[in-house]
Amino acid sequence: MNDNEISRRRLLGTVGAAGVTGLALGAAGGAAGYAAAASGPAAALATVGSTTEPFHGEHQPGITTPMQSHGHLAAFDLAQGAGRREATALMRRWSATAARLMAGEPTDDDTGVALDAGPSSLTVTFGFGRTFFDRTGLTAQRPVQLDPLPAFSSDRLDPRRSEGDLWVQIGANDGLVAFHALRALQKAAGSAARTRWQMTGFNRSPGVTARPMTSRNLMGQVDGTRNPKPSDADFDSRVFVPATGSGAGSAAQPAWMAGGSYAVVRRIRMLLDDWDELSLKDQERVIGRRKSDGAPLTGGGEAAELDLDRVGPDGSLVIPADAHARISAPEQNAGAAMLRRPFSYHDGMAADGTPDAGLLFVCWQADPLRGFVPVQRKLDRGDALSRFVRHETSGLFAVPGGAAEDGYVGRRLLEP
Numbered sequence: 001m002n003d004n005e006i007s008r009r010r011l012l013g014t015v016g017a018a019g020v021t022g023l024a025l026g027a028a029g030g031a032a033g034y035a036a037a038a039s040g041p042a043a044a045l046a047t048v049g050s051t052t053e054p055f056h057g058e059h060q061p062g063i064t065t066p067m068q069s070h071g072h073l074a075a076f077d078l079a080q081g082a083g084r085r086e087a088t089a090l091m092r093r094w095s096a097t098a099a100r101l102m103a104g105e106p107t108d109d110d111t112g113v114a115l116d117a118g119p120s121s122l123t124v125t126f127g128f129g130r131t132f133f134d135r136t137g138l139t140a141q142r143p144v145q146l147d148p149l150p151a152f153s154s155d156r157l158d159p160r161r162s163e164g165d166l167w168v169q170i171g172a173n174d175g176l177v178a179f180h181a182l183r184a185l186q187k188a189a190g191s192a193a194r195t196r197w198q199m200t201g202f203n204r205s206p207g208v209t210a211r212p213m214t215s216r217n218l219m220g221q222v223d224g225t226r227n228p229k230p231s232d233a234d235f236d237s238r239v240f241v242p243a244t245g246s247g248a249g250s251a252a253q254p255a256w257m258a259g260g261s262y263a264v265v266r267r268i269r270m271l272l273d274d275w276d277e278l279s280l281k282d283q284e285r286v287i288g289r290r291k292s293d294g295a296p297l298t299g300g301g302e303a304a305e306l307d308l309d310r311v312g313p314d315g316s317l318v319i320p321a322d323a324h325a326r327i328s329a330p331e332q333n334a335g336a337a338m339l340r341r342p343f344s345y346h347d348g349m350a351a352d353g354t355p356d357a358g359l360l361f362v363c364w365q366a367d368p369l370r371g372f373v374p375v376q377r378k379l380d381r382g383d384a385l386s387r388f389v390r391h392e393t394s395g396l397f398a399v400p401g402g403a404a405e406d407g408y409v410g411r412r413l414l415e416p
């Protein structure tokens, strides 16, 4: 056990008491951002800090894990001259680092940033981009599902912040824990890979609403209502590559992708100043749902079915023909569906004086050609929301199944 480990464990034991002290100080003396270390017996960590997610398993973490309040998305390119050997060593190092951090343990060269925090539902998810396979001499193993996404008319993509050989998604219910993991993985990349782009996002923190509810995005809409649910009979076949290698109607998948999934990542800027000028009624017609509770404009609660045929007294459709919820519905897209698991982002003001804010849209599917692509094609042709959003970056990554206890992510590809 090294010094860091000793102090981390000791601090984990005292954090509850320190937290209580901090609360007392806050109540009595204002917000100094300071809490004296307590010397008394430790209290248990709050649930938000103590919750762990498993790193090993059939699927990687961070796909069906409840959305966390802090996230980082980062892409890496392999260094000049680095090939399969270096990539294999890198995935071993990254997997070992992720497993330790997700268990709440420090790394060997820990920076100390998260020393006094619990694992806080940290998840680390790894993916391979299309270019990874040529760089490592594994072109024959590249899934056709990684073929480039089609160009959409509304794309305004920045290639420097798109794609990449490797992709890492980090989520945690604490900002320092999430940053700590990102930094540890960047250090563990060593000379094998360098960061290509990096984005930071957030969601609502656990426990801030009176009851658990679907999250809101920065336009204020309830967003995520009609996501596939793990309890749905077809959830696994929609989201994960089956062990047999391909799903119904999908092109064959390589065996190494069994239990894996494909992540489509889009940084979608929201034109919030324009959006805010719309009346509430018009905002609701853009989506086809009420803003207050996410219920369809045709009535019922949030979970009610959309009545896409209902017309109002004036004979026009209650859920307009170009409403986002109508156009993106699986019933309108031959059953195409995806698991949306985004983070919001806010990177200050853009040069034009408008907020640089929006959605780090991440969606998961067993095959992008049966998930993101057909839906985005349809949205691209006539979504009322498109006047208020701009797709600025894009990435498509093959996310292999989870690592075995004695293995690492990507082993079945790199050491078949």
Ligand SMILES: C=CC1=C(C)c2cc3[nH]c(cc4nc(cc5[nH]c(cc1n2)c(C)c5CCC(=O)O)C(CCC(=O)O)=C4C)c(C)c3C=C
Binding pocket: 217, 219, 221, 222, 223, 224, 225, 226, 227, 268, 269, 270, 287, 289, 294, 324, 325, 328, 329, 330, 337, 338, 358, 359, 361, 372, 375, 376, 379, 389
């Ligand atoms: C290509 C896929 C999609 C993109 C890109 C996208 C962008 C986007 N969406 C919202 C807000 C909402 N989307 C909602 C539903 C919804 N969106 C998609 C797909 C994309 N959205 C799907 C498949 C669905 C579900 C449709 C269904 O199953 O019926 C909703 C409604 C509530 C919900 O079901 O989640 C909102 C609100 C924004 C703001 C945005 C880009 C910034």
Ligand SMILES: [Fe+2]
Binding pocket: 324, 328
């Ligand atoms: Fe949407």
